[in-house]
Amino acid sequence: MKVIINNKRGSILDIEKGYILENLKEYGSLNLKNFDVSVDTFSKFIGKIASRITNDPARKASTKNTQQIMAGDMAMGLHLENGNAPYVPDFQFFYCPIAPKKLSRTTYCDGEKAFRRLSKPTAKLLQNRKIMYTRFIDEALWKKYFSTEFNKQVTSLDEVRPFLPENTEIIDHDNGKIEWRVRRYAVYNDPMSKLKVQAHSILAPSINYDIPRVTWSDGSLINPSIIGEIIESCEKETHPIDLEDGDVAILNNHRVMHGREEILDPNRVLFGGQGYL
Ligand SMILES: [Fe+2]
Structure with missing residues:
Protein backbone atom coordinates (compact mmCIF):
# COMPACT_ATOMS: atom_id res chain seq x y z
CA MET A 1 0.00 0.00 0.00
CA LYS A 2 1.41 3.35 -1.05
CA VAL A 3 1.26 5.97 1.71
CA ILE A 4 0.90 9.57 0.51
CA ILE A 5 1.47 12.19 3.23
CA ASN A 6 0.46 15.79 2.73
CA ASN A 7 2.81 18.07 4.68
CA LYS A 8 0.71 21.21 4.31
CA ARG A 9 -2.64 19.72 5.26
CA GLY A 10 -4.11 20.78 1.91
CA SER A 11 -7.68 19.92 0.95
CA ILE A 12 -8.26 16.41 -0.35
CA LEU A 13 -10.17 18.03 -3.21
CA ASP A 14 -6.91 19.56 -4.52
CA ILE A 15 -5.51 16.15 -5.47
CA GLU A 16 -5.56 15.59 -9.22
CA LYS A 17 -7.58 12.66 -10.51
CA GLY A 18 -4.71 11.64 -12.84
CA TYR A 19 -2.30 11.46 -9.90
CA ILE A 20 -4.62 9.11 -8.00
CA LEU A 21 -5.19 6.88 -11.03
CA GLU A 22 -1.46 6.65 -11.85
CA ASN A 23 -0.60 5.63 -8.30
CA LEU A 24 -3.51 3.23 -8.05
CA LYS A 25 -2.43 1.57 -11.30
CA GLU A 26 1.05 1.04 -9.92
CA TYR A 27 0.38 0.18 -6.26
CA GLY A 28 -3.21 -1.11 -6.18
CA SER A 29 -3.99 0.69 -2.91
CA LEU A 30 -3.30 4.12 -1.42
CA ASN A 31 -3.40 5.56 2.08
CA LEU A 32 -3.79 9.36 2.10
CA LYS A 33 -2.63 11.02 5.31
CA ASN A 34 -2.82 14.51 6.76
CA PHE A 35 -5.21 15.94 4.18
CA ASP A 36 -7.97 18.35 5.15
CA VAL A 37 -11.06 16.15 4.79
CA SER A 38 -14.58 15.78 6.23
CA VAL A 39 -17.43 13.42 5.39
CA ASP A 40 -18.68 16.04 2.98
CA THR A 41 -15.36 16.57 1.14
CA PHE A 42 -14.72 12.82 1.15
CA SER A 43 -18.01 12.38 -0.68
CA LYS A 44 -17.06 15.11 -3.18
CA PHE A 45 -13.62 13.51 -3.59
CA ILE A 46 -15.26 10.19 -4.57
CA GLY A 47 -17.35 12.13 -7.09
CA LYS A 48 -14.14 13.62 -8.51
CA ILE A 49 -12.28 10.31 -8.91
CA ALA A 50 -15.17 8.06 -9.96
CA SER A 51 -17.37 8.75 -12.97
CA ARG A 52 -20.25 6.80 -11.46
CA ILE A 53 -20.98 6.13 -7.80
CA THR A 54 -22.54 3.03 -6.39
CA ASN A 55 -22.91 1.76 -2.85
CA ASP A 56 -23.92 -1.11 -0.69
CA PRO A 57 -27.71 -1.06 -0.47
CA ALA A 58 -27.73 -2.64 2.97
CA ARG A 59 -26.07 0.37 4.50
CA LYS A 60 -27.64 3.67 5.37
CA ALA A 61 -26.67 6.63 3.24
CA SER A 62 -24.81 9.27 5.23
CA THR A 63 -24.05 11.74 2.47
CA LYS A 64 -24.53 11.61 -1.29
CA ASN A 65 -21.66 9.20 -2.03
CA THR A 66 -20.75 7.49 1.24
CA GLN A 67 -22.17 5.24 3.92
CA GLN A 68 -21.08 4.73 7.48
CA ILE A 69 -19.92 1.15 7.78
CA MET A 70 -21.79 -0.73 10.49
CA ALA A 71 -21.84 -4.31 9.27
CA GLN A 92 -13.42 1.08 -2.86
CA PHE A 93 -12.91 4.23 -0.76
CA PHE A 94 -12.60 4.50 3.03
CA TYR A 95 -12.55 7.57 5.25
CA CYS A 96 -11.70 7.09 8.91
CA PRO A 97 -12.48 10.17 11.08
CA ILE A 98 -11.84 8.21 14.29
CA ALA A 99 -9.31 5.40 14.01
CA PRO A 100 -9.72 2.29 16.17
CA LYS A 101 -7.55 2.06 19.26
CA LYS A 102 -7.85 -1.67 19.74
CA LEU A 103 -8.10 -4.24 16.93
CA SER A 104 -11.16 -3.34 14.76
CA ARG A 105 -8.78 -2.52 11.90
CA THR A 106 -9.63 -2.69 8.22
CA THR A 107 -7.39 -5.18 6.44
CA TYR A 108 -6.26 -5.53 2.84
CA CYS A 109 -4.66 -8.12 0.62
CA ASP A 110 -2.95 -7.36 -2.70
CA GLY A 111 -4.28 -9.99 -5.11
CA GLU A 112 -1.12 -9.81 -7.18
CA LYS A 113 0.90 -11.07 -4.22
CA ALA A 114 -1.77 -13.60 -3.24
CA PHE A 115 -1.70 -14.94 -6.81
CA ARG A 116 2.04 -15.53 -6.63
CA ARG A 117 1.55 -17.70 -3.52
CA LEU A 118 -0.74 -20.17 -5.31
CA SER A 119 0.67 -23.45 -6.57
CA LYS A 120 0.82 -23.71 -10.38
CA PRO A 121 -2.02 -26.28 -10.64
CA THR A 122 -4.37 -24.24 -8.41
CA ALA A 123 -3.55 -20.99 -10.22
CA LYS A 124 -4.29 -22.68 -13.53
CA LEU A 125 -7.51 -24.22 -12.25
CA LEU A 126 -8.82 -20.89 -10.93
CA GLN A 127 -7.98 -19.16 -14.22
CA ASN A 128 -9.89 -21.74 -16.20
CA ARG A 129 -12.87 -22.56 -14.04
CA LYS A 130 -15.35 -19.94 -12.85
CA ILE A 131 -16.63 -19.64 -9.31
CA MET A 132 -20.39 -19.27 -8.75
CA TYR A 133 -21.74 -17.02 -5.97
CA THR A 134 -25.34 -17.85 -5.10
CA ARG A 135 -27.27 -15.38 -2.96
CA PHE A 136 -30.85 -15.03 -1.78
CA ILE A 137 -31.95 -11.41 -1.56
CA ASP A 138 -35.14 -9.90 -0.19
CA GLU A 139 -37.29 -7.73 -2.44
CA ALA A 140 -36.48 -4.41 -0.76
CA LEU A 141 -32.73 -5.05 -1.01
CA TRP A 142 -32.57 -6.14 -4.66
CA LYS A 143 -34.79 -3.22 -5.66
CA LYS A 144 -32.43 -0.87 -3.89
CA TYR A 145 -29.36 -2.56 -5.38
CA PHE A 146 -30.56 -2.35 -8.99
CA SER A 147 -31.98 1.16 -8.50
CA THR A 148 -28.53 2.28 -7.41
CA GLU A 149 -26.75 0.49 -10.24
CA PHE A 150 -29.16 1.71 -12.92
CA ASN A 151 -29.48 5.15 -11.38
CA LYS A 152 -33.28 5.05 -11.60
CA GLN A 153 -36.15 3.62 -9.57
CA VAL A 154 -36.37 -0.11 -10.34
CA THR A 155 -39.67 -1.74 -9.33
CA SER A 156 -39.73 -5.05 -11.21
CA LEU A 157 -37.37 -7.74 -12.46
CA ASP A 158 -38.54 -7.13 -16.03
CA GLU A 159 -36.65 -3.84 -15.92
CA VAL A 160 -33.52 -5.66 -14.78
CA ARG A 161 -33.37 -8.82 -16.91
CA PRO A 162 -32.52 -7.27 -20.33
CA PHE A 163 -29.51 -5.49 -18.82
CA LEU A 164 -28.02 -8.26 -16.70
CA PRO A 165 -24.41 -9.15 -17.45
CA GLU A 166 -23.91 -12.50 -19.15
CA ASN A 167 -22.45 -13.96 -15.97
CA THR A 168 -25.67 -13.41 -13.95
CA GLU A 169 -28.78 -15.56 -13.67
CA ILE A 170 -31.79 -14.51 -11.58
CA ILE A 171 -34.40 -16.91 -10.23
CA ASP A 172 -37.70 -15.71 -8.71
CA HIS A 173 -38.81 -17.03 -5.36
CA ASP A 174 -41.84 -16.47 -3.14
CA ASN A 175 -42.55 -13.14 -1.42
CA GLY A 176 -40.48 -11.14 -3.90
CA LYS A 177 -37.27 -12.83 -2.86
CA ILE A 178 -34.76 -13.58 -5.61
CA GLU A 179 -31.78 -15.87 -5.97
CA TRP A 180 -28.90 -14.64 -8.07
CA ARG A 181 -26.13 -16.78 -9.44
CA VAL A 182 -23.09 -14.83 -10.47
CA ARG A 183 -20.18 -16.59 -12.17
CA ARG A 184 -16.69 -15.14 -12.40
CA TYR A 185 -13.04 -16.13 -12.25
CA ALA A 186 -11.04 -15.85 -9.01
CA VAL A 187 -7.76 -15.50 -10.96
CA TYR A 188 -7.63 -13.08 -13.92
CA ASN A 189 -5.83 -10.09 -15.40
CA ASP A 190 -6.64 -6.93 -13.46
CA PRO A 191 -7.82 -4.36 -16.06
CA MET A 192 -6.08 -1.40 -14.40
CA SER A 193 -2.59 -2.79 -13.72
CA LYS A 194 -2.72 -5.61 -16.31
CA LEU A 195 -1.23 -7.85 -13.62
CA LYS A 196 -2.46 -11.36 -12.97
CA VAL A 197 -4.28 -11.40 -9.63
CA GLN A 198 -6.13 -13.67 -7.25
CA ALA A 199 -9.10 -11.52 -6.22
CA HIS A 200 -12.59 -12.65 -5.19
CA SER A 201 -15.22 -12.79 -2.44
CA ILE A 202 -14.79 -16.46 -1.64
CA LEU A 203 -13.75 -15.91 1.98
CA ALA A 204 -16.40 -13.46 3.20
CA PRO A 205 -19.84 -14.28 4.48
CA SER A 206 -22.01 -11.23 3.98
CA ILE A 207 -23.27 -9.70 7.21
CA ASN A 208 -26.08 -7.68 5.68
CA TYR A 209 -27.58 -10.51 3.60
CA ASP A 210 -28.11 -14.26 3.76
CA ILE A 211 -24.75 -16.00 3.60
CA PRO A 212 -23.76 -16.59 -0.04
CA ARG A 213 -22.98 -20.06 -1.34
CA VAL A 214 -19.67 -20.41 -3.15
CA THR A 215 -19.25 -23.32 -5.59
CA TRP A 216 -17.78 -24.02 -9.02
CA SER A 217 -19.89 -22.52 -11.82
CA ASP A 218 -21.79 -25.78 -12.35
CA GLY A 219 -22.81 -25.85 -8.68
CA SER A 220 -20.34 -28.56 -7.66
CA LEU A 221 -18.39 -28.20 -4.43
CA ILE A 222 -14.91 -26.73 -4.44
CA ASN A 223 -12.46 -29.22 -2.98
CA PRO A 224 -11.57 -28.20 0.63
CA SER A 225 -7.86 -28.47 -0.18
CA ILE A 226 -8.30 -25.77 -2.85
CA ILE A 227 -10.20 -23.56 -0.39
CA GLY A 228 -7.40 -24.22 2.13
CA GLU A 229 -4.81 -23.04 -0.37
CA ILE A 230 -6.86 -19.93 -1.18
CA ILE A 231 -7.16 -19.11 2.53
CA GLU A 232 -3.47 -19.65 3.21
CA SER A 233 -2.22 -17.69 0.19
CA CYS A 234 -4.51 -14.76 1.04
CA GLU A 235 -3.85 -14.76 4.79
CA LYS A 236 -0.10 -14.57 4.24
CA GLU A 237 -0.59 -11.37 2.26
CA THR A 238 -3.19 -9.76 4.54
CA HIS A 239 -2.21 -6.69 6.55
CA PRO A 240 -4.10 -4.08 8.56
CA ILE A 241 -4.39 -0.68 6.91
CA ASP A 242 -2.59 1.73 9.21
CA LEU A 243 -5.52 4.12 9.46
CA GLU A 244 -5.03 7.17 11.69
CA ASP A 245 -7.64 9.82 12.50
CA GLY A 246 -8.62 11.60 9.28
CA ASP A 247 -7.05 9.09 6.85
CA VAL A 248 -8.49 8.13 3.49
CA ALA A 249 -7.73 4.87 1.69
CA ILE A 250 -8.47 3.93 -1.92
CA LEU A 251 -8.36 0.38 -3.26
CA ASN A 252 -8.42 -0.94 -6.82
CA ASN A 253 -11.43 -3.20 -6.20
CA HIS A 254 -10.44 -5.67 -8.95
CA PRO A 266 -17.03 0.93 19.66
CA ASN A 267 -15.73 4.47 19.05
CA ARG A 268 -14.19 3.67 15.68
CA VAL A 269 -15.86 5.59 12.85
CA LEU A 270 -15.39 4.54 9.23
CA PHE A 271 -17.15 5.64 6.07
CA GLY A 272 -17.05 3.80 2.78
CA GLY A 273 -17.95 4.52 -0.80
CA GLN A 274 -17.65 2.75 -4.12
CA GLY A 275 -17.46 3.90 -7.69
CA TYR A 276 -16.67 3.12 -11.30
CA LEU A 277 -13.77 4.40 -13.37
FE1 LIG B 1 -16.40 -4.49 2.18
Missing part, protein backbone atom coordinates in the same frame (compact mmCIF):
# COMPACT_ATOMS: atom_id res chain seq x y z
CA GLY A 72 -21.90 -6.08 12.63
CA ASP A 73 -19.09 -6.58 15.14
CA MET A 74 -17.64 -9.79 13.79
CA ALA A 75 -14.39 -10.06 11.90
CA MET A 76 -15.02 -9.96 8.16
CA GLY A 77 -13.20 -12.16 5.70
CA LEU A 78 -11.40 -10.78 2.68
CA HIS A 79 -13.55 -9.77 -0.27
CA LEU A 80 -13.87 -7.49 -3.25
CA GLU A 81 -16.64 -5.01 -2.53
CA ASN A 82 -19.84 -6.42 -4.12
CA GLY A 83 -17.59 -9.16 -5.54
CA ASN A 84 -20.47 -11.62 -5.37
CA ALA A 85 -22.94 -9.23 -7.05
CA PRO A 86 -23.61 -8.74 -10.79
CA TYR A 87 -21.55 -5.53 -10.97
CA VAL A 88 -18.17 -5.07 -9.27
CA PRO A 89 -17.17 -1.45 -8.58
CA ASP A 90 -13.71 -0.33 -9.75
CA PHE A 91 -12.88 1.60 -6.57
CA ARG A 255 -6.98 -6.26 -7.52
CA VAL A 256 -7.00 -5.57 -3.76
CA MET A 257 -9.38 -7.35 -1.39
CA HIS A 258 -10.32 -5.96 2.01
CA GLY A 259 -11.70 -7.29 5.28
CA ARG A 260 -11.91 -6.37 8.94
CA GLU A 261 -10.78 -7.50 12.34
CA GLU A 262 -13.34 -8.05 15.07
CA ILE A 263 -14.76 -4.71 16.25
CA LEU A 264 -13.58 -4.23 19.84
CA ASP A 265 -13.46 -0.45 19.78
Whole structure:
Protein backbone atom coordinates (compact mmCIF):
# COMPACT_ATOMS: atom_id res chain seq x y z
CA MET A 1 0.00 0.00 0.00
CA LYS A 2 1.41 3.35 -1.05
CA VAL A 3 1.26 5.97 1.71
CA ILE A 4 0.90 9.57 0.51
CA ILE A 5 1.47 12.19 3.23
CA ASN A 6 0.46 15.79 2.73
CA ASN A 7 2.81 18.07 4.68
CA LYS A 8 0.71 21.21 4.31
CA ARG A 9 -2.64 19.72 5.26
CA GLY A 10 -4.11 20.78 1.91
CA SER A 11 -7.68 19.92 0.95
CA ILE A 12 -8.26 16.41 -0.35
CA LEU A 13 -10.17 18.03 -3.21
CA ASP A 14 -6.91 19.56 -4.52
CA ILE A 15 -5.51 16.15 -5.47
CA GLU A 16 -5.56 15.59 -9.22
CA LYS A 17 -7.58 12.66 -10.51
CA GLY A 18 -4.71 11.64 -12.84
CA TYR A 19 -2.30 11.46 -9.90
CA ILE A 20 -4.62 9.11 -8.00
CA LEU A 21 -5.19 6.88 -11.03
CA GLU A 22 -1.46 6.65 -11.85
CA ASN A 23 -0.60 5.63 -8.30
CA LEU A 24 -3.51 3.23 -8.05
CA LYS A 25 -2.43 1.57 -11.30
CA GLU A 26 1.05 1.04 -9.92
CA TYR A 27 0.38 0.18 -6.26
CA GLY A 28 -3.21 -1.11 -6.18
CA SER A 29 -3.99 0.69 -2.91
CA LEU A 30 -3.30 4.12 -1.42
CA ASN A 31 -3.40 5.56 2.08
CA LEU A 32 -3.79 9.36 2.10
CA LYS A 33 -2.63 11.02 5.31
CA ASN A 34 -2.82 14.51 6.76
CA PHE A 35 -5.21 15.94 4.18
CA ASP A 36 -7.97 18.35 5.15
CA VAL A 37 -11.06 16.15 4.79
CA SER A 38 -14.58 15.78 6.23
CA VAL A 39 -17.43 13.42 5.39
CA ASP A 40 -18.68 16.04 2.98
CA THR A 41 -15.36 16.57 1.14
CA PHE A 42 -14.72 12.82 1.15
CA SER A 43 -18.01 12.38 -0.68
CA LYS A 44 -17.06 15.11 -3.18
CA PHE A 45 -13.62 13.51 -3.59
CA ILE A 46 -15.26 10.19 -4.57
CA GLY A 47 -17.35 12.13 -7.09
CA LYS A 48 -14.14 13.62 -8.51
CA ILE A 49 -12.28 10.31 -8.91
CA ALA A 50 -15.17 8.06 -9.96
CA SER A 51 -17.37 8.75 -12.97
CA ARG A 52 -20.25 6.80 -11.46
CA ILE A 53 -20.98 6.13 -7.80
CA THR A 54 -22.54 3.03 -6.39
CA ASN A 55 -22.91 1.76 -2.85
CA ASP A 56 -23.92 -1.11 -0.69
CA PRO A 57 -27.71 -1.06 -0.47
CA ALA A 58 -27.73 -2.64 2.97
CA ARG A 59 -26.07 0.37 4.50
CA LYS A 60 -27.64 3.67 5.37
CA ALA A 61 -26.67 6.63 3.24
CA SER A 62 -24.81 9.27 5.23
CA THR A 63 -24.05 11.74 2.47
CA LYS A 64 -24.53 11.61 -1.29
CA ASN A 65 -21.66 9.20 -2.03
CA THR A 66 -20.75 7.49 1.24
CA GLN A 67 -22.17 5.24 3.92
CA GLN A 68 -21.08 4.73 7.48
CA ILE A 69 -19.92 1.15 7.78
CA MET A 70 -21.79 -0.73 10.49
CA ALA A 71 -21.84 -4.31 9.27
CA GLY A 72 -21.90 -6.08 12.63
CA ASP A 73 -19.09 -6.58 15.14
CA MET A 74 -17.64 -9.79 13.79
CA ALA A 75 -14.39 -10.06 11.90
CA MET A 76 -15.02 -9.96 8.16
CA GLY A 77 -13.20 -12.16 5.70
CA LEU A 78 -11.40 -10.78 2.68
CA HIS A 79 -13.55 -9.77 -0.27
CA LEU A 80 -13.87 -7.49 -3.25
CA GLU A 81 -16.64 -5.01 -2.53
CA ASN A 82 -19.84 -6.42 -4.12
CA GLY A 83 -17.59 -9.16 -5.54
CA ASN A 84 -20.47 -11.62 -5.37
CA ALA A 85 -22.94 -9.23 -7.05
CA PRO A 86 -23.61 -8.74 -10.79
CA TYR A 87 -21.55 -5.53 -10.97
CA VAL A 88 -18.17 -5.07 -9.27
CA PRO A 89 -17.17 -1.45 -8.58
CA ASP A 90 -13.71 -0.33 -9.75
CA PHE A 91 -12.88 1.60 -6.57
CA GLN A 92 -13.42 1.08 -2.86
CA PHE A 93 -12.91 4.23 -0.76
CA PHE A 94 -12.60 4.50 3.03
CA TYR A 95 -12.55 7.57 5.25
CA CYS A 96 -11.70 7.09 8.91
CA PRO A 97 -12.48 10.17 11.08
CA ILE A 98 -11.84 8.21 14.29
CA ALA A 99 -9.31 5.40 14.01
CA PRO A 100 -9.72 2.29 16.17
CA LYS A 101 -7.55 2.06 19.26
CA LYS A 102 -7.85 -1.67 19.74
CA LEU A 103 -8.10 -4.24 16.93
CA SER A 104 -11.16 -3.34 14.76
CA ARG A 105 -8.78 -2.52 11.90
CA THR A 106 -9.63 -2.69 8.22
CA THR A 107 -7.39 -5.18 6.44
CA TYR A 108 -6.26 -5.53 2.84
CA CYS A 109 -4.66 -8.12 0.62
CA ASP A 110 -2.95 -7.36 -2.70
CA GLY A 111 -4.28 -9.99 -5.11
CA GLU A 112 -1.12 -9.81 -7.18
CA LYS A 113 0.90 -11.07 -4.22
CA ALA A 114 -1.77 -13.60 -3.24
CA PHE A 115 -1.70 -14.94 -6.81
CA ARG A 116 2.04 -15.53 -6.63
CA ARG A 117 1.55 -17.70 -3.52
CA LEU A 118 -0.74 -20.17 -5.31
CA SER A 119 0.67 -23.45 -6.57
CA LYS A 120 0.82 -23.71 -10.38
CA PRO A 121 -2.02 -26.28 -10.64
CA THR A 122 -4.37 -24.24 -8.41
CA ALA A 123 -3.55 -20.99 -10.22
CA LYS A 124 -4.29 -22.68 -13.53
CA LEU A 125 -7.51 -24.22 -12.25
CA LEU A 126 -8.82 -20.89 -10.93
CA GLN A 127 -7.98 -19.16 -14.22
CA ASN A 128 -9.89 -21.74 -16.20
CA ARG A 129 -12.87 -22.56 -14.04
CA LYS A 130 -15.35 -19.94 -12.85
CA ILE A 131 -16.63 -19.64 -9.31
CA MET A 132 -20.39 -19.27 -8.75
CA TYR A 133 -21.74 -17.02 -5.97
CA THR A 134 -25.34 -17.85 -5.10
CA ARG A 135 -27.27 -15.38 -2.96
CA PHE A 136 -30.85 -15.03 -1.78
CA ILE A 137 -31.95 -11.41 -1.56
CA ASP A 138 -35.14 -9.90 -0.19
CA GLU A 139 -37.29 -7.73 -2.44
CA ALA A 140 -36.48 -4.41 -0.76
CA LEU A 141 -32.73 -5.05 -1.01
CA TRP A 142 -32.57 -6.14 -4.66
CA LYS A 143 -34.79 -3.22 -5.66
CA LYS A 144 -32.43 -0.87 -3.89
CA TYR A 145 -29.36 -2.56 -5.38
CA PHE A 146 -30.56 -2.35 -8.99
CA SER A 147 -31.98 1.16 -8.50
CA THR A 148 -28.53 2.28 -7.41
CA GLU A 149 -26.75 0.49 -10.24
CA PHE A 150 -29.16 1.71 -12.92
CA ASN A 151 -29.48 5.15 -11.38
CA LYS A 152 -33.28 5.05 -11.60
CA GLN A 153 -36.15 3.62 -9.57
CA VAL A 154 -36.37 -0.11 -10.34
CA THR A 155 -39.67 -1.74 -9.33
CA SER A 156 -39.73 -5.05 -11.21
CA LEU A 157 -37.37 -7.74 -12.46
CA ASP A 158 -38.54 -7.13 -16.03
CA GLU A 159 -36.65 -3.84 -15.92
CA VAL A 160 -33.52 -5.66 -14.78
CA ARG A 161 -33.37 -8.82 -16.91
CA PRO A 162 -32.52 -7.27 -20.33
CA PHE A 163 -29.51 -5.49 -18.82
CA LEU A 164 -28.02 -8.26 -16.70
CA PRO A 165 -24.41 -9.15 -17.45
CA GLU A 166 -23.91 -12.50 -19.15
CA ASN A 167 -22.45 -13.96 -15.97
CA THR A 168 -25.67 -13.41 -13.95
CA GLU A 169 -28.78 -15.56 -13.67
CA ILE A 170 -31.79 -14.51 -11.58
CA ILE A 171 -34.40 -16.91 -10.23
CA ASP A 172 -37.70 -15.71 -8.71
CA HIS A 173 -38.81 -17.03 -5.36
CA ASP A 174 -41.84 -16.47 -3.14
CA ASN A 175 -42.55 -13.14 -1.42
CA GLY A 176 -40.48 -11.14 -3.90
CA LYS A 177 -37.27 -12.83 -2.86
CA ILE A 178 -34.76 -13.58 -5.61
CA GLU A 179 -31.78 -15.87 -5.97
CA TRP A 180 -28.90 -14.64 -8.07
CA ARG A 181 -26.13 -16.78 -9.44
CA VAL A 182 -23.09 -14.83 -10.47
CA ARG A 183 -20.18 -16.59 -12.17
CA ARG A 184 -16.69 -15.14 -12.40
CA TYR A 185 -13.04 -16.13 -12.25
CA ALA A 186 -11.04 -15.85 -9.01
CA VAL A 187 -7.76 -15.50 -10.96
CA TYR A 188 -7.63 -13.08 -13.92
CA ASN A 189 -5.83 -10.09 -15.40
CA ASP A 190 -6.64 -6.93 -13.46
CA PRO A 191 -7.82 -4.36 -16.06
CA MET A 192 -6.08 -1.40 -14.40
CA SER A 193 -2.59 -2.79 -13.72
CA LYS A 194 -2.72 -5.61 -16.31
CA LEU A 195 -1.23 -7.85 -13.62
CA LYS A 196 -2.46 -11.36 -12.97
CA VAL A 197 -4.28 -11.40 -9.63
CA GLN A 198 -6.13 -13.67 -7.25
CA ALA A 199 -9.10 -11.52 -6.22
CA HIS A 200 -12.59 -12.65 -5.19
CA SER A 201 -15.22 -12.79 -2.44
CA ILE A 202 -14.79 -16.46 -1.64
CA LEU A 203 -13.75 -15.91 1.98
CA ALA A 204 -16.40 -13.46 3.20
CA PRO A 205 -19.84 -14.28 4.48
CA SER A 206 -22.01 -11.23 3.98
CA ILE A 207 -23.27 -9.70 7.21
CA ASN A 208 -26.08 -7.68 5.68
CA TYR A 209 -27.58 -10.51 3.60
CA ASP A 210 -28.11 -14.26 3.76
CA ILE A 211 -24.75 -16.00 3.60
CA PRO A 212 -23.76 -16.59 -0.04
CA ARG A 213 -22.98 -20.06 -1.34
CA VAL A 214 -19.67 -20.41 -3.15
CA THR A 215 -19.25 -23.32 -5.59
CA TRP A 216 -17.78 -24.02 -9.02
CA SER A 217 -19.89 -22.52 -11.82
CA ASP A 218 -21.79 -25.78 -12.35
CA GLY A 219 -22.81 -25.85 -8.68
CA SER A 220 -20.34 -28.56 -7.66
CA LEU A 221 -18.39 -28.20 -4.43
CA ILE A 222 -14.91 -26.73 -4.44
CA ASN A 223 -12.46 -29.22 -2.98
CA PRO A 224 -11.57 -28.20 0.63
CA SER A 225 -7.86 -28.47 -0.18
CA ILE A 226 -8.30 -25.77 -2.85
CA ILE A 227 -10.20 -23.56 -0.39
CA GLY A 228 -7.40 -24.22 2.13
CA GLU A 229 -4.81 -23.04 -0.37
CA ILE A 230 -6.86 -19.93 -1.18
CA ILE A 231 -7.16 -19.11 2.53
CA GLU A 232 -3.47 -19.65 3.21
CA SER A 233 -2.22 -17.69 0.19
CA CYS A 234 -4.51 -14.76 1.04
CA GLU A 235 -3.85 -14.76 4.79
CA LYS A 236 -0.10 -14.57 4.24
CA GLU A 237 -0.59 -11.37 2.26
CA THR A 238 -3.19 -9.76 4.54
CA HIS A 239 -2.21 -6.69 6.55
CA PRO A 240 -4.10 -4.08 8.56
CA ILE A 241 -4.39 -0.68 6.91
CA ASP A 242 -2.59 1.73 9.21
CA LEU A 243 -5.52 4.12 9.46
CA GLU A 244 -5.03 7.17 11.69
CA ASP A 245 -7.64 9.82 12.50
CA GLY A 246 -8.62 11.60 9.28
CA ASP A 247 -7.05 9.09 6.85
CA VAL A 248 -8.49 8.13 3.49
CA ALA A 249 -7.73 4.87 1.69
CA ILE A 250 -8.47 3.93 -1.92
CA LEU A 251 -8.36 0.38 -3.26
CA ASN A 252 -8.42 -0.94 -6.82
CA ASN A 253 -11.43 -3.20 -6.20
CA HIS A 254 -10.44 -5.67 -8.95
CA ARG A 255 -6.98 -6.26 -7.52
CA VAL A 256 -7.00 -5.57 -3.76
CA MET A 257 -9.38 -7.35 -1.39
CA HIS A 258 -10.32 -5.96 2.01
CA GLY A 259 -11.70 -7.29 5.28
CA ARG A 260 -11.91 -6.37 8.94
CA GLU A 261 -10.78 -7.50 12.34
CA GLU A 262 -13.34 -8.05 15.07
CA ILE A 263 -14.76 -4.71 16.25
CA LEU A 264 -13.58 -4.23 19.84
CA ASP A 265 -13.46 -0.45 19.78
CA PRO A 266 -17.03 0.93 19.66
CA ASN A 267 -15.73 4.47 19.05
CA ARG A 268 -14.19 3.67 15.68
CA VAL A 269 -15.86 5.59 12.85
CA LEU A 270 -15.39 4.54 9.23
CA PHE A 271 -17.15 5.64 6.07
CA GLY A 272 -17.05 3.80 2.78
CA GLY A 273 -17.95 4.52 -0.80
CA GLN A 274 -17.65 2.75 -4.12
CA GLY A 275 -17.46 3.90 -7.69
CA TYR A 276 -16.67 3.12 -11.30
CA LEU A 277 -13.77 4.40 -13.37
FE1 LIG B 1 -16.40 -4.49 2.18
